[in-house]
Amino acid sequence: MQITSIDDLQKAKGTGLNQLYPDKPKILVGMATCGRAAGAQRVYDLLHKKAQQEHWDGVVEKTGCIGFCYKEPLVDAIFPGKPRITYGEVTPEIAGALWEELAAGRIPEKQIMARLDMDDMVLNGGPRKFFKGKLKGFLAKTPRYEDLDFFKLQRHIAMRNCGFIDPDNLLHYIARGGYFPLYTTLTTMTPEEVINVVTFAGLRGRGGGGFPTGVKWASCRKAQGWPKYVLCNADEGDPGAYMDRSLIEGDPHAILEGMLIGAYAIGSSEGYIYVRAEYPLAVKTLQRAILSAREAGLLGENIFGTGFNFDIKLNLGGGAFVCGESTALMASIEGKPGEPRAKYVHTVDKGLWNRPSNLNNVETWANVPVIIGKGADWYRDIGTEGSKGTKIFSLVGQVKNVGLVEVPMGVSIKDLVMQVGGGVPENREFKAIQIGGPSGGCIPKEHWDLPIDFDSLWDAGAIMGSGGMIVMDNSTCMVDVAKFFLDFLIDESCGKCIPCRLGLKRMREILEEFSAGKGSLADLDEMESLSEAVKDGSLCALGGSAPNPVLTTLRYFREEYEAHILQQKCPAAVCKELITYTINPELCNGCTACVAECPQDAITGDKKKPHSLDTSLCIKCGACFEVCKFGAVAVA
Amino acid sequence: MITFTINGKEVRGQDGWTILEVARWNGIEIPTLCHHGALEPYGACRLCVVEVNDGKRSRVVISCMYPIRPGIQVQTESPRVANVRRWIIQLLLDESPESPKIQELAKTFGVTPSRFKKAGVDFACHLCGLCVRACQEVVGVQVLTFGNRGLRKAITSPFNAASKECLGCGTCTYICPTGAMDQVFQRVKG
Amino acid sequence: MSVTFKALENILEHYPPSSEHLISALQDVQAKFKYLPPEAMTAVCDHLGVPLSRGWAVATFYKTFSLEPQGEHDVAVCLGTACHVRGAHNVYEKFRRELEITGQEGTTRDLKFSLRQVRCLGCCSMAPVAQVDEEIHGNLSQRKAGHLLRTYRTR
Numbered sequence: 001m002q003i004t005s006i007d008d009l010q011k012a013k014g015t016g017l018n019q020l021y022p023d024k025p026k027i028l029v030g031m032a033t034c035g036r037a038a039g040a041q042r043v044y045d046l047l048h049k050k051a052q053q054e055h056w057d058g059v060v061e062k063t064g065c066i067g068f069c070y071k072e073p074l075v076d077a078i079f080p081g082k083p084r085i086t087y088g089e090v091t092p093e094i095a096g097a098l099w100e101e102l103a104a105g106r107i108p109e110k111q112i113m114a115r116l117d118m119d120d121m122v123l124n125g126g127p128r129k130f131f132k133g134k135l136k137g138f139l140a141k142t143p144r145y146e147d148l149d150f151f152k153l154q155r156h157i158a159m160r161n162c163g164f165i166d167p168d169n170l171l172h173y174i175a176r177g178g179y180f181p182l183y184t185t186l187t188t189m190t191p192e193e194v195i196n197v198v199t200f201a202g203l204r205g206r207g208g209g210g211f212p213t214g215v216k217w218a219s220c221r222k223a224q225g226w227p228k229y230v231l232c233n234a235d236e237g238d239p240g241a242y243m244d245r246s247l248i249e250g251d252p253h254a255i256l257e258g259m260l261i262g263a264y265a266i267g268s269s270e271g272y273i274y275v276r277a278e279y280p281l282a283v284k285t286l287q288r289a290i291l292s293a294r295e296a297g298l299l300g301e302n303i304f305g306t307g308f309n310f311d312i313k314l315n316l317g318g319g320a321f322v323c324g325e326s327t328a329l330m331a332s333i334e335g336k337p338g339e340p341r342a343k344y345v346h347t348v349d350k351g352l353w354n355r356p357s358n359l360n361n362v363e364t365w366a367n368v369p370v371i372i373g374k375g376a377d378w379y380r381d382i383g384t385e386g387s388k389g390t391k392i393f394s395l396v397g398q399v400k401n402v403g404l405v406e407v408p409m410g411v412s413i414k415d416l417v418m419q420v421g422g423g424v425p426e427n428r429e430f431k432a433i434q435i436g437g438p439s440g441g442c443i444p445k446e447h448w449d450l451p452i453d454f455d456s457l458w459d460a461g462a463i464m465g466s467g468g469m470i471v472m473d474n475s476t477c478m479v480d481v482a483k484f485f486l487d488f489l490i491d492e493s494c495g496k497c498i499p500c501r502l503g504l505k506r507m508r509e510i511l512e513e514f515s516a517g518k519g520s521l522a523d524l525d526e527m528e529s530l531s532e533a534v535k536d537g538s539l540c541a542l543g544g545s546a547p548n549p550v551l552t553t554l555r556y557f558r559e560e561y562e563a564h565i566l567q568q569k570c571p572a573a574v575c576k577e578l579i580t581y582t583i584n585p586e587l588c589n590g591c592t593a594c595v596a597e598c599p600q601d602a603i604t605g606d607k608k609k610p611h612s613l614d615t616s617l618c619i620k621c622g623a624c625f626e627v628c629k630f631g632a633v634a635v636a
Numbered sequence: 637m638i639t640f641t642i643n644g645k646e647v648r649g650q651d652g653w654t655i656l657e658v659a660r661w662n663g664i665e666i667p668t669l670c671h672h673g674a675l676e677p678y679g680a681c682r683l684c685v686v687e688v689n690d691g692k693r694s695r696v697v698i699s700c701m702y703p704i705r706p707g708i709q710v711q712t713e714s715p716r717v718a719n720v721r722r723w724i725i726q727l728l729l730d731e732s733p734e735s736p737k738i739q740e741l742a743k744t745f746g747v748t749p750s751r752f753k754k755a756g757v758d759f760a761c762h763l764c765g766l767c768v769r770a771c772q773e774v775v776g777v778q779v780l781t782f783g784n785r786g787l788r789k790a791i792t793s794p795f796n797a798a799s800k801e802c803l804g805c806g807t808c809t810y811i812c813p814t815g816a817m818d819q820v821f822q823r824v825k826g
Numbered sequence: 827m828s829v830t831f832k833a834l835e836n837i838l839e840h841y842p843p844s845s846e847h848l849i850s851a852l853q854d855v856q857a858k859f860k861y862l863p864p865e866a867m868t869a870v871c872d873h874l875g876v877p878l879s880r881g882w883a884v885a886t887f888y889k890t891f892s893l894e895p896q897g898e899h900d901v902a903v904c905l906g907t908a909c910h911v912r913g914a915h916n917v918y919e920k921f922r923r924e925l926e927i928t929g930q931e932g933t934t935r936d937l938k939f940s941l942r943q944v945r946c947l948g949c950c951s952m953a954p955v956a957q958v959d960e961e962i963h964g965n966l967s968q969r970k971a972g973h974l975l976r977t978y979r980t981r
Contacts, residue, residue, distance in 0.1 A: 033947075033948060033949065033962075034948070034949055034951055034952075036962070037949045037952055037955065037962035037964055038952065038964065069950075069951030069952075070951050072951065236948075237945070237946070238946070239905075239906030239907040239908070239909075239910075239945045239946035240906050240907035240908045240946060240950055241946070241948075242946070242948030242949075242950065245948045246948075277853065277890055278944065278947065279948065280960075315849075315850070316849075316850065316853055317890075318849055318853070318884075318887070318888025318889065318890040318891065319888055319889030319890040320887065320888050320889060321945070332849065333846070334845070334846055335845045335846045335847065335848035335849050335876070335880075335884070336848075336880070336883075336884065337883050337884055337887035337888075338887065338888070394950060396907075396908035396950035396951065396953065397907070397908050397911045397912070397950075397953075398911060398912070402908075402950060402951035403951060434907060437907075468907065470907045470908055470911060472911055475911075476911050481910075481911075484907070484910050485907075488945060491945075492945075494887075597968065597969060599920075599923050621916055621919055621920070621923075621968070622913070622916045622968070623916070623920070623968045623969075626913075626916070626967050626968055626969070627967075627968075627969055
């Protein structure tokens with residue numbers, strides 16, 4: 001279907017809406033990577049097959065991830081005149097039983113997580129109510145999304161379509177108001193007006209730096225040189241962050257539309273998306289989205305008959321974290337090793353192929369259509385003084401409700417962890433939250449009232465980064481965490497400049513001494529001066545921010561370092577050189593489970609009698625600790 | 637002409653010059669390792685760091701690549717600069733304690749080997765890339781390259797094997813500041 | 827799989843001779859042969875008109891590429907932050923012991939498994955996770971890791 005006019009767009013929207021909300025029952029399966037990992041593919045296959053076999057008069061469809069990762073696989077039932085019902089933990093084993101009920105037109109109570117009374121639509125003129133009148137029975141008692149602690153503080157703007165549309169269906173995207181902002185842009189706005197709106201909206205780069213997006217666009221527009229390139233950074237490499245993957249897998253056209261609007265503003269006709277090859281589903285989803293947009297005439301020449309041309313190429317990353325850095329990313333697109341270069345001349349002036357280039361990340365692009373569609377004033381109302389809009393975080397680690405959450409800027413760490421995340425698991429205690437990936441820092445409980453925005457995190461020694469939030473409890477050792485991030489960065493450093501290549505290695509060597517109970521307090525000062533040298537001396541942001549995890553743990557958890565150095569103790573019982581595993585004979589009932597797991601044959605004892613562990617053979621792998629159901633294995 | 641200051645002294649240079657070029661023209665000493673007048677700057681060794689204040693903020697940059705701008709104030713010996721330089725020399729010295737060039741640098745800046753000093757390496761390569769750039773830019777055969785990354789990064793030829801394209805000209809060994817190239821050269825020329 | 831002229835030709839015909847296609851073309855070769863055979867790398871460089879030294883630099887820089895044949899099953903264990911705080915390191919060591927891999931990463935002697943570390947598969951909700959070939963396995967423990975290998979051994 002060609003979409004070249006507003007009539008075409010309206011028609012596509014009509015068709016799309018009929019598909020989104022047909023006059024018959026519909027079953028949705030969350031099929032982003034996180035859902036698939038939990039078995040969603042098998043659930044979908046089963047439901048789809050049943051529907052076909054039984055000639056069911058309804059629709060079984062896939063959709064993206066709405067964020068409830070801890071309840072995957074997710075299945076939604078949308079019956080005409082009924083609220084949308086979300087079922088959680090629908091494993092392949094119980095999907096059959098759910099099908100029996102739904103196919104018979106019944107809404108079962110089992111596995112229900114929440115209901116949705118209306119679809120907010122964000123871009124499409126107000127909410128769409130699913131039913132009239134009052135609910136009865138258990139449905140009335142089922143919590144609404146907005147009643148759930150997990151959702152109360154959330155506001156989905158970038159994730160507006162995730163979990164609502166089939167990401168491969170262009171009409172679904174249009175049905176929820178997609179590509180209308182592009183039409184408005186191309187037919188009623190000058191490039192300068194677009195830049196002004198985005199600047200005034202206060203959008204800042206969601207990839208981590210927080211640079212004002214409109215300002216970047218304006219510099220690139222002004223830059224001399226042709227052609228100009230518009231790039232999307234989808235090389236999401238921060239461990240513990242997967243919001244970009246989820247956006248791509250749930251709503252790829254939002255990114256394409258954002259890039260189209262940006263290209264018009266900057267004066268570019270060529271775009272690139274650089275995406276991680278480790279995300280095969282995201283790659284496929286983008287390929288299909290680009291193809292369908294091209295077929296519809298939304299990418300290519302003379303878009304909406306306005307004379308504006310723009311097309312997008314897809315480049316697959318080669319598995320190098322440093323390629324998230326702008327100059328390394330551009331080197332990689334050019335077919336070179338991803339070595340960064342000095343940025344004394346900015347990439348907006350000389351970037352890809354030495355031409356003016358504008359790079360924004362996935363989440364930034366996904367916000368753009370909403371800013372145009374709803375206006376800068378609407379967007380400015382959300383967030384804090386210096387950081388407007390929302391931010392997606394992946395809330396992971398030692399927290400109950402693991403998932404993707406999109407909240408207005410300014411929500412506190414405490415609310416995010418305790419309310420949205422439901423706190424840390426039983427018998428444990430919140431210790432710190434790691435924000436901003438390997439360039440970020442660990443923020444302790446004393447600072448958990450901190451409202452999260454670009455500037456407050458910077459002041460606390462962390463950075464927003466791409467939005468990974470890893471919750472740590474008292475079983476996490478901060479020296480070990482610092483070591484973990486250094487290992488990561490040493491592994492990912494391109495090796496070009498000396499402060500990063502050799503400086504990080506030295507920092508690692510000093511930490512290794514600490515975690516073995518060696519070193520002195522003077523070494524802590526040495527570590528700080530080396531950290532400053534690495535920060536100041538490194539070529540790119542990878543090295544320039546690499547000391548942050550070390551510096552923040554030193555700043556907030558100095559006593560934990562001192563325990564290692566002065567008392568040869570690892571309070572969290574993690575550092576292998578400082579811990580011992582023992583078996584408490586009073587708790588051991590001789591079940592022999594540990595004997596079977598021990599790779600060293602270090603555990604001996606008769607059946608049903610307390611066992612003992614030979615510490616001289618023990619390699620501290622923790623297998624016995626993990627397998628003991630009676631708490632008889634102790635580690636200290 | 638562009639006018640600015642280095643260590644408080646007013647200096648001038650042409651548009652497009654780097655801080656290092658202007659400094660050397662004015663007899664101001666800045667140490668370098670990966671810089672060579674005949675080759676494109678690469679910015680790997682970071683020894684040539686200076687602190688630049690452009691009126692808005694002060695930051696540490698490398699003088700071999702930073703283009704001069706009117707009114708900037710450059711410090712070649714500020715505490716931040718000295719800290720970076722001292723650590724780089726420390727790290728280099730511990731990697732190759734026997735290299736004459738590094739020993740000379742260490743002596744100038746008063747750096748002595750630390751407890752992490754490596755044993756058994758006489759002429760470690762510091763990946764300054766002079767050989768690679770000379771092979772590409774001057775000789776034009778592009779035999780030598782950086783292989784791998786991070787700590788495993790090394791100067792190699794494809795497949796670590798002798799190269800048919802290598803002319804055996806020896807430019808790489810001539811330009812190598814540490815002597816590490818001799819061994820690689822023997823392997824590459826076959 | 828041996829390197830045939832035909833198999834390479836099928837890959838190279840998608841790419842006009844320009845250096846920008848180097849990484850994409852090598853990725854196709856890697857996908858086809860599960861590693862980069864030297865003759866294939868040379869052919870790609872010749873076709874695209876880039877020096878072999880550039881091909882070598884790229885092939886050794888990016889983790890996607892391997893220069894040696896890989897095992898039948900690819901075991902990628904996630905050592906991302908979320909997995910790390912949930913004990914992924916011990917799980918990884920279990921895989922290493924079971925597969926008798928001497929280095930940090932490697933391939934078993936019988937070419938049945940290749941073990942490697944990845945930093946974040948983006949399945950943090952199921953940490954610790956490992957991906958065997960295309961399939962992701964979550965909530966791993968050392969014991970489950972052992973079971974997992976046994977099921978793939980008998981496949």
